[in-house]
Amino acid sequence: xxxxxxxxxxxxxxxxxxxxxxxxxxxxxxxxxxxxxxxxxxxxxxxxxxxxxxxxxxxxxxxxxxxxxxxxxxxxxxxxxxxxxxxxxxxxxxxxxxxxxxxxxxxxxxxxxxxxxxxxxxxxxxxxxxxxxxxxxxxxxxxxxxxxxxxxxxxxxxxxxxxxxxxxxxxxxxxxxxxxxxxxxxxxxxxxxxxxxxxxxxxxxxxxxxxxxxxxxxxxxxxxxxxxxxxxxxxxxxxxxxxxxxxxxxxxx
Amino acid sequence: xxxxxxxxxxxxxxxxxxxxxxxxxxxxxxxxxxxxxxxxxxxxxxxxxxxxxxxxxxxxxxxxxxxxxxxxxxxxxxxxxxxxxxxxxxxxxxxxxxxxxxxxxxxxxxxxxxxxxxxxxxxxxxxxxxxxxxxxxxxxxxxxxxxxxxxxxxxxxxxxxxxxxxxxxxxxxxxxxxxxxxxxxxxxxxxxxxxxxxxxxxxxxxxxxxxxxxxxxxxxxxxxxxxxxxxxxxxxxxxxxxxxxxxxxxxxxxxxxxxxxxxxxxxxxxxxxxxxxxxxxxxxxxxxxxxxxxxxxxxxxxxxxxxxxxxxxxxxxxxxxxxxxxxxxxxxxxxxxxxxxxxxxxxxxxxxxxxxxxxxxxxxxxxxxxxxxxxxxxxxxxxxxxxxxxxxxxxxxxxxxxxxxxxxxxxxxxxxxxxxxxxxxxxxxxxxx
Ligand SMILES: Nc1ncnc2c1ncn2[C@@H]1O[C@H](COP(=O)(O)OP(=O)(O)O)[C@@H](O)[C@H]1O
Ligand SMILES: [Mg+2]
Numbered sequence: 001x002x003x004x005x006x007x008x009x010x011x012x013x014x015x016x017x018x019x020x021x022x023x024x025x026x027x028x029x030x031x032x033x034x035x036x037x038x039x040x041x042x043x044x045x046x047x048x049x050x051x052x053x054x055x056x057x058x059x060x061x062x063x064x065x066x067x068x069x070x071x072x073x074x075x076x077x078x079x080x081x082x083x084x085x086x087x088x089x090x091x092x093x094x095x096x097x098x099x100x101x102x103x104x105x106x107x108x109x110x111x112x113x114x115x116x117x118x119x120x121x122x123x124x125x126x127x128x129x130x131x132x133x134x135x136x137x138x139x140x141x142x143x144x145x146x147x148x149x150x151x152x153x154x155x156x157x158x159x160x161x162x163x164x165x166x167x168x169x170x171x172x173x174x175x176x177x178x179x180x181x182x183x184x185x186x187x188x189x190x191x192x193x194x195x196x197x198x199x200x201x202x203x204x205x206x207x208x209x210x211x212x213x214x215x216x217x218x219x220x221x222x223x224x225x226x227x228x229x230x231x232x233x234x235x236x237x238x239x240x241x242x243x244x245x246x247x248x249x250x251x252x253x
Numbered sequence: 254x255x256x257x258x259x260x261x262x263x264x265x266x267x268x269x270x271x272x273x274x275x276x277x278x279x280x281x282x283x284x285x286x287x288x289x290x291x292x293x294x295x296x297x298x299x300x301x302x303x304x305x306x307x308x309x310x311x312x313x314x315x316x317x318x319x320x321x322x323x324x325x326x327x328x329x330x331x332x333x334x335x336x337x338x339x340x341x342x343x344x345x346x347x348x349x350x351x352x353x354x355x356x357x358x359x360x361x362x363x364x365x366x367x368x369x370x371x372x373x374x375x376x377x378x379x380x381x382x383x384x385x386x387x388x389x390x391x392x393x394x395x396x397x398x399x400x401x402x403x404x405x406x407x408x409x410x411x412x413x414x415x416x417x418x419x420x421x422x423x424x425x426x427x428x429x430x431x432x433x434x435x436x437x438x439x440x441x442x443x444x445x446x447x448x449x450x451x452x453x454x455x456x457x458x459x460x461x462x463x464x465x466x467x468x469x470x471x472x473x474x475x476x477x478x479x480x481x482x483x484x485x486x487x488x489x490x491x492x493x494x495x496x497x498x499x500x501x502x503x504x505x506x507x508x509x510x511x512x513x514x515x516x517x518x519x520x521x522x523x524x525x526x527x528x529x530x531x532x533x534x535x536x537x538x539x540x541x542x543x544x545x546x547x548x549x550x551x552x553x554x555x556x557x558x559x560x561x562x563x564x565x566x567x568x569x570x571x572x573x574x575x576x577x578x579x580x581x582x583x584x585x586x587x588x589x590x591x592x593x594x595x596x597x598x599x600x601x602x603x604x605x606x607x608x609x610x611x612x613x614x615x616x617x618x619x620x621x622x623x624x625x626x627x628x629x630x631x632x633x634x635x636x637x638x639x640x641x642x643x644x645x646x647x648x649x650x651x652x653x654x655x656x657x658x659x660x661x662x663x664x665x666x667x668x669x670x671x672x673x674x675x676x677x678x679x680x681x682x683x684x685x686x
Binding site: 052083089163 | 497572574576579582591
């Protein structure tokens with residue numbers, strides 16, 4: 001049993017009057033992949049966006065309850081969101097590279113955090129990040145070309161490299177493969193397997209098969225409630241809850 | 254009721270082919286209407302341009318009369334080999350009269366006056382300038398091209414009917430005969446009308462130009478740009494990216510749209526009240542014009558500027574935030590640069606509108622008759638659209654072509670600005686896609 005990295009306690013989220021999450025208690029283990037599954041609109045994205053406080057951006061969104069990372073409350077006012085997001089990186093559903101060169105895409109994060117003072121250091125960070133994202137070999141000769149010119153799968157790996165570039169502890173992935181073809185998806189899954197040695201990963205996915213392939217722990221959400229959470233193997237072989245059973249066998253969702 | 258039923262039946266009975274044919278016909282008709290409207294619109298534009306061009310193009314040439322000048326030092330009252338300063342001091346009146354009278358010898362005083370009237374009122378200046386430019390001419394006889402009077406200019410360009418009875422003509426029979434004589438001796442020429450670009454306004458059409466209006470418009474637009482661009486951009490960024498979405502910002506948003514629709518003359522009245530009456534800024538000046546136009550242009554820049562900020566996909570903002578950029582950094586590092594081309598083109602279009610604005614400038618006194626070309630923004634001045642207005646009101650025939658020529662200048666500025674706006678936007682869009 002690995003250590004708990006992230007702990008949510010009685011997490012409630014509201015969009016205006018509408019409650020999107022109800023008392024979510026979920027522990028995420030360090031250097032492990034946790035998959036979140038559930039039908040559309042059940043609050044998976046809402047949950048992972050709480051972990052890097054991305055919901056702050058949405059005016060009408062209100063969060064109550066606690067989320068602790070390494071035992072430290074992140075919803076407190078004193079905590080600086082910027083340094084939180086430096087520790088908790090995020091990859092989005094649709095690849096969103098900046099309309100800048102591949103190099104600038106990766107070096108942006110380190111630059112604003114004052115990492116990589118010299119050009120050499122930056123070059124190194126860029127290369128390492130791209131290598132970790134398994135993209136280096138494909139783009140090393142065209143680092144100055146626009147990141148938006150890459151294929152969808154490459155763009156998503158570029159976004160993963162961008163997230164890695166600031167050396168986070170946690171990487172959140174919100175359906176990272178939903179816009180990709182099967183081959184690109186396979187590459188990303190392989191990559192996730194590699195990345196979990198270094199990072200704590202939370203991945204939202206619509207594909208049961210993907211959850212089975214990449215994750216060690218799975219949480220099932222339904223209508224804003226965490227219905228069941230446990231070892232991936234157990235959730236998919238013999239879930240305790242009838243609803244989980246129905247969902248993974250494709251009876252709804 | 255029965256009609257509906259009938260239509261339904263017809264619809265039902267229509268075979269598939271018929272329906273297809275009907276659809277194709279509808280499409281064809283629609284295409285025809287579209288093409289017809291485009292054709293009509295183009296036709297109107299062509300008529301407009303043709304009209305302005307045919308009237309205005311002659312203003313770029315002026316008629317001049319070849320004369321022989323003897324720069325007689327005695328008559329000028331200077332020594333042979335006089336310096337430039339001495340020449341500047343000299344009185345050129347006598348030499349001018351003598352030169353002009355020599356072109357068509359006559360003894361009658363009245364006829365002499367009529368002869369002199371064939372030349373521009375600035376003939377003395379032209380003769381003087383020629384010597385100042387080249388002081389070697391002193392003591393020599395040279396041939397000079399002296400600009401003709403407006404009446405001769407118009408006559409020569411064929412804009413003046415010579416078959417009217419004499420008492421209804423501005424040109425007498427005697428003057429006509431001199432003109433014909435000059436024409437026969439090939440003394441009448443047409444040359445480029447540099448006065449049109451370099452001179453300020455004048456009561457005499459042949460020496461009137463848009464120089465003052467150009468400079469006035471330039472200063473006004475410059476001040477308008479310097480005031481409105483930074484304010485509009487900062488206001489847009491704040492409203493779009495930082496301001497909370499609540500009743501107050503909604504109210505501001507609605508009123509920005511309202512302000513953009515306020516007739517420009519209202520801004521003129523406002524400026525009259527506040528800038529001229531209360532703050533007592535100098536009237537008729539580009540400074541006041543620039544401030545007035547800036548007030549008017551502000552909402553017109555804010556709207557496209559906000560639109561281009563809004564057009565930057567939220568995913569870019571999220572991407573920046575997710576790597577730990579602050580809100581401020583995500584806006585200024587990513588969103589603003591992406592919105593810049595749209596902002597710039599919106600600004601240029603706003604300025605183009607300001608450049609053509611007439612009503613508020615009339616209210617702040619820019620209709621004043623200003624001969625001097627303004628050297629600073631606080632000198633009284635005219636502006637291009639107001640110059641059009643002023644000249645279109647003038648009785649002299651010579652101002653008709655000048656009005657159209659000024660419109661041509663104004664339109665070319667507007668076209669260039671609009672092209673620039675389109676170019677900026679397109680160039681950027683191409684860059685990453
Ligand atoms: N920005 C938002 N404003 C209002 N409601 C939202 C917003 N984002 C999500 N929601 C609502 O919250 C619920 C959960 O959404 P989400 O977390 O995106 O679900 P999932 O990612 O599981 O599909 C949905 O009912 C959705 O309509
Ligand atoms: Mg989602």
